[in-house]
Amino acid sequence: MSAGPDRLHAIVPAGGAGTRLWPLSRRARPKFLLDLTGSGRSLLQGTVDRLAPVSDSITVVTGRVHASAVADQLGTDARIVPEPGPKDSMAAIGLAAAIIARDHGSDAVVGSFAADHLIGDRPAFERAVATAVAAARRDDVTLVTIGLTPTHPATGFGYIAVGAPLDPGEGTTSDRPAGPAAGVDDPPEAPPAARPVAHRADGFQEKPDAETATAYLAGGRHLWNAGMFVARAGALLDALRTEHPDLHDGLQAIATAWGSAEEGAILAATWPHLTAIAIDHALAEPLAARGRVAVVPADLRWTDIGDADSLATVLESGADAGPDAIPDAGAGTHAGAGGPEDGPAGAGVVAEPHTVVVGDGSPGAFVHAPGRVVALHGVPGVVVVDTGDALLVTTREMAQGVGRVVTQLRDAGLGDLT
Amino acid sequence: MSAGPDRLHAIVPAGGAGTRLWPLSRRARPKFLLDLTGSGRSLLQGTVDRLAPVSDSITVVTGRVHASAVADQLGTDARIVPEPGPKDSMAAIGLAAAIIARDHGSDAVVGSFAADHLIGDRPAFERAVATAVAAARRDDVTLVTIGLTPTHPATGFGYIAVGAPLDPGEGTTSDRPAGPAAGVDDPPEAPPAARPVAHRADGFQEKPDAETATAYLAGGRHLWNAGMFVARAGALLDALRTEHPDLHDGLQAIATAWGSAEEGAILAATWPHLTAIAIDHALAEPLAARGRVAVVPADLRWTDIGDADSLATVLESGADAGPDAIPDAGAGTHAGAGGPEDGPAGAGVVAEPHTVVVGDGSPGAFVHAPGRVVALHGVPGVVVVDTGDALLVTTREMAQGVGRVVTQLRDAGLGDLT
Numbered sequence: 001m002s003a004g005p006d007r008l009h010a011i012v013p014a015g016g017a018g019t020r021l022w023p024l025s026r027r028a029r030p031k032f033l034l035d036l037t038g039s040g041r042s043l044l045q046g047t048v049d050r051l052a053p054v055s056d057s058i059t060v061v062t063g064r065v066h067a068s069a070v071a072d073q074l075g076t077d078a079r080i081v082p083e084p085g086p087k088d089s090m091a092a093i094g095l096a097a098a099i100i101a102r103d104h105g106s107d108a109v110v111g112s113f114a115a116d117h118l119i120g121d122r123p124a125f126e127r128a129v130a131t132a133v134a135a136a137r138r139d140d141v142t143l144v145t146i147g148l149t150p151t152h153p154a155t156g157f158g159y160i161a162v163g164a165p166l167d168p169g170e171g172t173t174s175d176r177p178a179g180p181a182a183g184v185d186d187p188p189e190a191p192p193a194a195r196p197v198a199h200r201a202d203g204f205q206e207k208p209d210a211e212t213a214t215a216y217l218a219g220g221r222h223l224w225n226a227g228m229f230v231a232r233a234g235a236l237l238d239a240l241r242t243e244h245p246d247l248h249d250g251l252q253a254i255a256t257a258w259g260s261a262e263e264g265a266i267l268a269a270t271w272p273h274l275t276a277i278a279i280d281h282a283l284a285e286p287l288a289a290r291g292r293v294a295v296v297p298a299d300l301r302w303t304d305i306g307d308a309d310s311l312a313t314v315l316e317s318g319a320d321a322g323p324d325a326i327p328d329a330g331a332g333t334h335a336g337a338g339g340p341e342d343g344p345a346g347a348g349v350v351a352e353p354h355t356v357v358v359g360d361g362s363p364g365a366f367v368h369a370p371g372r373v374v375a376l377h378g379v380p381g382v383v384v385v386d387t388g389d390a391l392l393v394t395t396r397e398m399a400q401g402v403g404r405v406v407t408q409l410r411d412a413g414l415g416d417l418t
Numbered sequence: 419m420s421a422g423p424d425r426l427h428a429i430v431p432a433g434g435a436g437t438r439l440w441p442l443s444r445r446a447r448p449k450f451l452l453d454l455t456g457s458g459r460s461l462l463q464g465t466v467d468r469l470a471p472v473s474d475s476i477t478v479v480t481g482r483v484h485a486s487a488v489a490d491q492l493g494t495d496a497r498i499v500p501e502p503g504p505k506d507s508m509a510a511i512g513l514a515a516a517i518i519a520r521d522h523g524s525d526a527v528v529g530s531f532a533a534d535h536l537i538g539d540r541p542a543f544e545r546a547v548a549t550a551v552a553a554a555r556r557d558d559v560t561l562v563t564i565g566l567t568p569t570h571p572a573t574g575f576g577y578i579a580v581g582a583p584l585d586p587g588e589g590t591t592s593d594r595p596a597g598p599a600a601g602v603d604d605p606p607e608a609p610p611a612a613r614p615v616a617h618r619a620d621g622f623q624e625k626p627d628a629e630t631a632t633a634y635l636a637g638g639r640h641l642w643n644a645g646m647f648v649a650r651a652g653a654l655l656d657a658l659r660t661e662h663p664d665l666h667d668g669l670q671a672i673a674t675a676w677g678s679a680e681e682g683a684i685l686a687a688t689w690p691h692l693t694a695i696a697i698d699h700a701l702a703e704p705l706a707a708r709g710r711v712a713v714v715p716a717d718l719r720w721t722d723i724g725d726a727d728s729l730a731t732v733l734e735s736g737a738d739a740g741p742d743a744i745p746d747a748g749a750g751t752h753a754g755a756g757g758p759e760d761g762p763a764g765a766g767v768v769a770e771p772h773t774v775v776v777g778d779g780s781p782g783a784f785v786h787a788p789g790r791v792v793a794l795h796g797v798p799g800v801v802v803v804d805t806g807d808a809l810l811v812t813t814r815e816m817a818q819g820v821g822r823v824v825t826q827l828r829d830a831g832l833g834d835l836t
Binding site: 022023356358359360361369372373374375376377378379382384386389390391392393394395397398399401402404405408409412414417 | 440441774776777778779787790791792793794795796797800802804807808809810811812813815816817819820822823826827830832835
């Protein structure tokens, strides 16, 4: 990887089990390690694949318990920073940023991206990153976030209020032709897509209620916060020193010792005492209040595959979902396709390809039960996930509440299954 | 068994796979061979247990393919008559009646009872049989049926129209004290329950539409036809000779040779040509039209366990369902009961005792998945049946249509699973 003006040093915090996707996801087999879409690549691998063209380096911060699995999946594609224990996103991103600043200088631009999201429109993502990197180099900006055009009044995401466009000047790119990273996959006859324009972020809102979310969508001034933050490493660490000096100092101490003989001792002495806080609260909100945050609006065909409904929607969208959403589009992702034994699948049933589904009256159903014969009768929108050791039956409408099942299993002494 | 005035020779036609109970029931493992209620006795064994106190002999007529399984379950409790192939109920009952007439004389009273029904109130059943046997001995009656008090406007059963009470006289029992078979299980302080009064049957109606069924229930003059027919063997065979002489003659020829060296040859030459017809159409309807049928109204807490909804209702009713419905009543039949690993079962979930069910928001759900951990979330009334080789998901409301799934499986080349 060679440094370039539009490129960054990517940070991928890989944590969180994804309990709403139980029983597919487990503590020991978190969402980011899974190949949920049957692409042959896990969500983490897809994230690294997507970041490679825009990155000078990729650093994955993950729990020690997952470090070897992550290394198995990524090989030499990324540096792995194992955390002794979960300390939320600020510690993970801050440690990686401090290591990057040590190795590449404080002017290196870093960007954090979740390990378990899907992005259907990669060229649009690359254009958004280029705009974000340029904005992060401006003197009047400390932190840049990429905000996603909302497609429905979601109550499960935070929102970003969009302000005025940044003044043209260094770092604004709206009047420049698309760079080489943009439009790579566009048909030759189409004009190159323009990079998006960075705006001032007026603020961050926590997950809203349904009424507020509907108003956000109608107003057109709010974007989803998907945790994509871009900044110069030095600016990010300076801001952290201001907001959370203890956390800053601890992370700097660890970063200084990283890779040396003292690493273990410093980690053991420091990590347990670090403040556990999300970067949204630690930096984004206070910096936005001081007018130091920019937001890059982007329409990326993004999803976090938060639950089985979301996964089913991705699988349903098939060929339209983009390169890292559905590599094997079409009939192959649908019920019963793939062999002479296939039964008359219910119309609109989405199933894992190695599942045979018969029955009818169950449009919109989602079945993941590899190697099994599953009969659905009159259960539209049902979700059936069979992992051998556990069987979940819910509906797509209710799937977002499956995390409660995980809690119940643990309360019932069945935590081994979670 | 010793002959008695209230006793009969019981005939149990054991056929039909019960496709609506798939995947619990299969062609090779039909409903009557299953212990659906966890009583330790199959439905067939329960039927024989229930008939023993009122019978001088019990003859089970079943397909050749099931004869050894039936023999394994019943031992010496019943004579088994294997049919070379299915010829509907008239041939099965007629052959057994002809064999009984040959062995016990034409005045022997026979009664046919399905192999796969449940009866919750055994004393009431015994009183109804006593009345039916007495009615069958009357000169003005050829055929007696026991009609069940309907509890809801079912469209899945035929109905019997009830006429005037039979004239008192030989065979009417309303003015007699209860016999020894009645009130056996009643508390000592309760007065002995009276035997029911036989009425003339004005006719038989096929399965009605919902409007007609509602009118039947409101009118109070219609009873469910559960296929319980009682008659003197000679009278039944005489009527068959009148209505279907070829069928009568074929069955008589077979019965004469039954157990002799000629049995096989006669069966092979005769059975394939017999008319396949139900006793309802062959005898009950034409005899009712001539005023020769009596009906004994009875409230037996009866069910045919037609589908998973019906099975769930039986299991829910627990202790109230009577001796051959739920032997192990109460918590043991409910989700998660039985061990320290049990999770917080959803309120009102009925599950096979060896299934652990967690989750919530699923009242009225029915789960049969022995040895599995099943999580339900927000699926009230769902039906989940896992037999290892197949997994069915439907709802209690839709369960009566599961026979269509069986058809689809066969059409899809998956008939081995049916």
